[in-house]
């Protein structure tokens with residue numbers, strides 16, 4: 001595996017992009033995404049086809065690189081002794097956290113085989129006040145977000161924090177609710193977040209919500225997505 005990565009690092013070596021997940025300089029990132037009418041109408045950040053997405057060495061995407069940079073800059077997750085719950089884990093983030101031997105790390109997913117444990121975010125199988133941090137990316141649009149946030153707060157320790165992201169349609173004034181689910185691409189959405197996303201997260205969590213967005217002001221050496229957004233929630 002390590003040998004394979006070394007070969008890929010040499011094969012794709014270049015000075016255009018740097019992948020902060022696998023520590024590789026590469027000459028290109030692979031494109032990703034397809035045409036989706038709803039994403040175009042709702043002006044979804046990162047919806048549809050986009051360039052410089054997938055690292056050719058490790059396979060992680062632009063959103064995972066941004067999340068990793070935010071974890072490094074805004075959280076102690078990679079360094080301190082913490083209990084962490086990570087929903088629908090991105091392999092790049094999971095592997096980096098696991099390198100911190102002091103961390104008590106559990107990944108969870110509703111589907112078998114995708115994480116350490118099967119965990120239903122609407123009915124989390126852990127005791128109250130178990131975790132210092134929860135990481136939850138691109139999950140809340142598929143579930144009852146009010147119930148999921150209530151459950152995540154229940155298993156957070158006092159002063160525990162969350163870092164999360166959801167798809168956002170900047171063309172939508174308000175979050176659209178689909179009571180019986182809406183098929184978009186390969187997935188069934190319970191809602192699609194609009195420009196009110198921060199207010200909605202504040203209202204559902206009762207926590208302080210900090211919004212962090214990527215704005216390209218030059219070279220974009222990490223190959224990030226313009227407008228990519230994450231939220232930090234704390235008491």
Ligand SMILES: [Zn+2]
Nearest residue numbers: 019022055058
């Ligand atoms: Zn990489």
